Amino acid sequence: MSKLSGIGASAGIAIAKAYRLEEPVLTVEKKAAADTAAESARFDEAIAKSKIELEKIKEHALKELGKDKADIFAAHLLVLSDPELLNPVKDKIQSENVNAEFALKETSDMFVSMFESMDNEYMKERAADIRDVTKRVIAHLLGVEIPNPSMISEEVVIIAEDLTPSDTAQLNRQFVKGFTTDIGGRTSHSAIMARSMEIPAVVGTKEATSSIKNGTLVIVDGLDGDVIIDPSKETIAAYVDKKEKYDLQKAEWAKLVNEPTVTKDSQHVELAANIGTPKDVKGVLENGGEAVGLYRTEFLYMGRDQLPTEEEQFEAYKSVLSDMKGKPVVVRTLDIGGDKELPYLKLPKEMNPFLGFRAIRLCLEEQDIFRTQLRALLRASTFGNLKIMFPMIATVAEFRQAKAILLEEKQKLQDSGAEVSDSIEIGIMVEIPSTAVMADVFAKEVDFFSIGTNDLIQYTMAADRMNERVSYLYQPYNPAILRLVSLVIEAAHKEGKWAGMCGEMAGDPLAIPLLLGLGLDEFSMSATSILPARSQLKQLSKEEAVSFKEKVLSMSTTEEVVSFVKETFMV
Ligand code: PEP
Ligand code: MG
Numbered sequence: 053m054s055k056l057s058g059i060g061a062s063a064g065i066a067i068a069k070a071y072r073l074e075e076p077v078l079t080v081e082k083k084a085a086a087d088t089a090a091e092s093a094r095f096d097e098a099i100a101k102s103k104i105e106l107e108k109i110k111e112h113a114l115k116e117l118g119k120d121k122a123d124i125f126a127a128h129l130l131v132l133s134d135p136e137l138l139n140p141v142k143d144k145i146q147s148e149n150v151n152a153e154f155a156l157k158e159t160s161d162m163f164v165s166m167f168e169s170m171d172n173e174y175m176k177e178r179a180a181d182i183r184d185v186t187k188r189v190i191a192h193l194l195g196v197e198i199p200n201p202s203m204i205s206e207e208v209v210i211i212a213e214d215l216t217p218s219d220t221a222q223l224n225r226q227f228v229k230g231f232t233t234d235i236g237g238r239t240s241h242s243a244i245m246a247r248s249m250e251i252p253a254v255v256g257t258k259e260a261t262s263s264i265k266n267g268t269l270v271i272v273d274g275l276d277g278d279v280i281i282d283p284s285k286e287t288i289a290a291y292v293d294k295k296e297k298y299d300l301q302k303a304e305w306a307k308l309v310n311e312p313t314v315t316k317d318s319q320h321v322e323l324a325a326n327i328g329t330p331k332d333v334k335g336v337l338e339n340g341g342e343a344v345g346l347y348r349t350e351f352l353y354m355g356r357d358q359l360p361t362e363e364e365q366f367e368a369y370k371s372v373l374s375d376m377k378g379k380p381v382v383v384r385t386l387d388i389g390g391d392k393e394l395p396y397l398k399l400p401k402e403m404n405p406f407l408g409f410r411a412i413r414l415c416l417e418e419q420d421i422f423r424t425q426l427r428a429l430l431r432a433s434t435f436g437n438l439k440i441m442f443p444m445i446a447t448v449a450e451f452r453q454a455k456a457i458l459l460e461e462k463q464k465l466q467d468s469g470a471e472v473s474d475s476i477e478i479g480i481m482v483e484i485p486s487t488a489v490m491a492d493v494f495a496k497e498v499d500f501f502s503i504g505t506n507d508l509i510q511y512t513m514a515a516d517r518m519n520e521r522v523s524y525l526y527q528p529y530n531p532a533i534l535r536l537v538s539l540v541i542e543a544a545h546k547e548g549k550w551a552g553m554c555g556e557m558a559g560d561p562l563a564i565p566l567l568l569g570l571g572l573d574e575f576s577m578s579a580t581s582i583l584p585a586r587s588q589l590k591q592l593s594k595e596e597a598v599s600f601k602e603k604v605l606s607m608s609t610t611e612e613v614v615s616f617v618k619e620t621f622m623v
Pocket of ligand 2: 504507
């Protein structure tokens, strides 16, 4: 038995066998074929195995993930039957007397670069299909296993160096009981998704992949950030006990699901949820969310190989708005970049992706993408209470430009006879320090602010939110952050606007008394944090929290703030 410590990224306890999710190393070497006919037969066999595998994956995808995802694998199957690809490989084996994997790799590389250089989206997608399929066939030829998380059919804990948000989205909740990664922090997007999927997770353990073998029994304790490898019987019993206690606590919180969120002195604050897909709305309502405070629309663009159409987006937005039945829904326009990549946009690699061409910067440049999304949103606006917010706003000029484009699309739609709501609030994320500092100026032009502390902290402290080595600098309670948050809330209130927070800090029990004291109006968090937050807020007095505001803002260090909160508000 041994133990790893990491960052508890999603609460709960999972006990199951380890399933290692790794990108296989596929090294293809050129070799002379001893018998070219046998080499061709080996190639046929690898194709046949890949087809059987893909059929299974396609069926599974159709059942679990819908037709869209299943179509990707149908396209892969077509490639595997295409004589235009298969024949040149066999010719190459024959005429150049080489091994099958080498012949396949050379042929496929040639097609991939040919299709990629074409100025045609359809052909570019085919290049991606060929690359994927080739990887699968080569793995069979080399006898290397390709992991496939969507096909897991027994209870497991996933072990990975890192998980991309789209890997996470594909995890099957029925079987994936928890996960642990070497890298990442509480605010990396796989952690955020784990919370919304209610999968216990510990990230940033540094050594999960180097110390956990496939099939070993593992305990993931997302409450304390521990991972126990090969636990003893006594340890298992202790964790089963801890899990039961946690489940009881959850049952207590569940009683608050239909209660209003009011403090001890009868002050209401709004508890909203962050969502990534329309499916998450169910969890918001089950957890008593009063609104959606952040809909991260970029997940609609991920895990696929082309941009979603206006119609697909319209359906997604309409579904969220109608399911929320008139409760507020803050939809954030596309925030791609940082740890959220869209491979099919083929953007050049950047030295500093979190500081690069992303979010609103990309939308203002690639206006077709932006306008399509805005049209879909505007058309859906009549189905509920829509608020639109722009991410990563750094200057007033960016906000003005984005708003002007939104109003242009609205006018065009109305001119064409489409119905668009007239009460859509337009706001911004405050996640760049320049915007927090200029909040008084912004407050005159926006309808609301939503403070994105996940990024605001990383930009203010210059500490990458994904990098566990600098996680000591990632300090939500640093007075520098609290002062910026306070500036934003005060600026909003001065202009009669509201200020919310949709960074992970909003659901953090240590931060909640501070944010209440700073006057925050809306707290938006993972759905599973709503009921614990409601329970906590019921026991706090807003008047008392406000009375400590100046004292807290004049403190010198994070440690000072944390001990103050613990002594004053935590009993
Ligand atoms: C944030 O930065 O706080 C935020 C909510 O956005 P994201 O986590 O998607 O970057
Ligand atoms: Mg952000």
